[in-house]
Amino acid sequence: MNKQELIARRMKTLGPTYQSFFDEPLHLVRGSGTSLWDAGGREYLDCYNNVVSVGHCHPHVVEALCNQAATLNTHTRYLHQTVVELGEMLVERLPGDLEICIFTCTGSEANDLAVQIARHVTGNQGVIVTEASYHGVSELTRHLSTDSYPAADRPEWLGVIEPPNLYRGPYRRDDPEAGQKYLELACQQLDALERRGHKPAAVVIDLAWDSNGPLAVPREYLLGLAAEVRKRGGLVIADEVQAGYCRSGQNWWHSDNYGLQPDILTCGKPMGAGHPLSLMSTTRDIIENYSRKYHYFNTFGGNPVSAAVGKAVIEVIESEGLLQNAHDSGTYLEAGLRELATRHETIGDVQGFGLFWGLDMVLDRESREGFNAQQMRHLGSLIAEQGVITGTSGRYGQILKLRPPLPFSRSDADRAIAAIDTALAQLQI
Numbered sequence: 001m002n003k004q005e006l007i008a009r010r011m012k013t014l015g016p017t018y019q020s021f022f023d024e025p026l027h028l029v030r031g032s033g034t035s036l037w038d039a040g041g042r043e044y045l046d047c048y049n050n051v052v053s054v055g056h057c058h059p060h061v062v063e064a065l066c067n068q069a070a071t072l073n074t075h076t077r078y079l080h081q082t083v084v085e086l087g088e089m090l091v092e093r094l095p096g097d098l099e100i101c102i103f104t105c106t107g108s109e110a111n112d113l114a115v116q117i118a119r120h121v122t123g124n125q126g127v128i129v130t131e132a133s134y135h136g137v138s139e140l141t142r143h144l145s146t147d148s149y150p151a152a153d154r155p156e157w158l159g160v161i162e163p164p165n166l167y168r169g170p171y172r173r174d175d176p177e178a179g180q181k182y183l184e185l186a187c188q189q190l191d192a193l194e195r196r197g198h199k200p201a202a203v204v205i206d207l208a209w210d211s212n213g214p215l216a217v218p219r220e221y222l223l224g225l226a227a228e229v230r231k232r233g234g235l236v237i238a239d240e241v242q243a244g245y246c247r248s249g250q251n252w253w254h255s256d257n258y259g260l261q262p263d264i265l266t267c268g269k270p271m272g273a274g275h276p277l278s279l280m281s282t283t284r285d286i287i288e289n290y291s292r293k294y295h296y297f298n299t300f301g302g303n304p305v306s307a308a309v310g311k312a313v314i315e316v317i318e319s320e321g322l323l324q325n326a327h328d329s330g331t332y333l334e335a336g337l338r339e340l341a342t343r344h345e346t347i348g349d350v351q352g353f354g355l356f357w358g359l360d361m362v363l364d365r366e367s368r369e370g371f372n373a374q375q376m377r378h379l380g381s382l383i384a385e386q387g388v389i390t391g392t393s394g395r396y397g398q399i400l401k402l403r404p405p406l407p408f409s410r411s412d413a414d415r416a417i418a419a420i421d422t423a424l425a426q427l428q429i
């Protein structure tokens with residue numbers, strides 16, 4: 001179908017909440033590994049889509065999905081071996097004493113349930129999140145998504161803390177006390193929340209700070225924040241929708257890299273490599289407390305097809321050594337990006353971890369004034385013209401984001417860096 005006709009039909013039927021990337025929207029029709037193809041047959045390198053964690057249309061995952069879909073699909077009201085096996089595989093990998101899995105379909109549902117549980121077991125209503133955070137779209141989690149609505153509409157039970165951004169925030173890399181100072185800012189917001197009559201039920205932390213960056217934050221800040229929330233009676237919810245599932249190249253979960261032991265961990269996107277599968281995991285004590293009063297059933301969460309897909313994704317990660325690959329290719333990519341920043345004044349900062357990197361794009365290194373939305377869109381479009389797909393994020397929308405599928409190779413990294421290099425040379429701002 002003609003692209004302009006498809007755009008017109010899409011706008012007519014799907015509404016303006018559906019947005020597309022790039023000046024010239026992409027019409028993708030096929031994917032394999034780290035490659036995508038458009039309707040005209042052009043191949044692109046995918047540097048953006050972490051959801052397809054093990055690569056686009058991985059044959060082992062597709063086979064598991066098809067076999068189970070052709071055999072049986074029901075729900076968790078009946079016994080089924082596969083969902084139990086998926087739970088066992090996850091518990092083996094989850095941090096500390098997280099030993100209970102509740103399967104949901106989206107990150108929003110997992111976070112929504114996590115906060116409901118935290119409120120019940122603590123008896124508190126307050127929730128702490130970061131400025132410019134994103135945690136989902138349900139009525140509860142959209143309020144936790146401070147990047148998605150005006151600050152004036154924030155509920156009084158919400159405490160919003162400063163993201164510990166060591167490049168752009170109030171305390172920076174040259175300050176050895178930065179972690180402690182960010183913690184003090186967080187404590188001020190916890191105090192303010194209590195003055196509004198709310199003790200914290202939980203702090204919800206996106207371990208990647210994706211909508212701010214990604215950020216690599218001081219360990220003492222994170223551990224100090226967790227301790228402070230617990231001291232005041234709240235739980236620690238690690239939102240690993242972005243940061244988890246080997247993305248860091250060091251451990252399955254980014255919490256483990258910081259030595260953080262969450263009370264609840266949530267995940268979603270990468271678990272089903274494109275199939276809707278998500279997780280709320282917690283300790284036995286917490287879930288038993290919650291279950292004494294409440295019952296939870298999710299029609300599609302943990303169904304046999306989703307469970308078969310979830311198992312297949314873990315099998316691929318293990319059999320193809322994708323944790324190690326995220327480390328190796330991630331280290332290589334980081335070095336290439338840092339070298340690029342020595343040649344392009346517009347790259348103000350390179351920040352991230354594993355296979356998750358952000359370039360903070362600036363008009364001026366001194367003032368750190370960031371690119372605006374139109375400049376970022378233009379940059380992304382120029383990179384796409386080079387055959388490489390990237391994304392944007394950041395508190396001010398000024399981050400060029402690279403977050404590819406885990407099988408991303410060194411030669412993929414070379415290709416991505418060459419494309420960004422060319423695009424930055426072409427860019428006129």
Ligand SMILES: Cc1ncc(COP(=O)(O)O)c(C=O)c1O
Binds near residue numbers: 107108
């Ligand atoms: C950190 C984080 N948490 C939660 C969500 C919500 O997940 P979903 O879109 O599957 O509801 C997202 C989605 O982008 C996310 O990035």
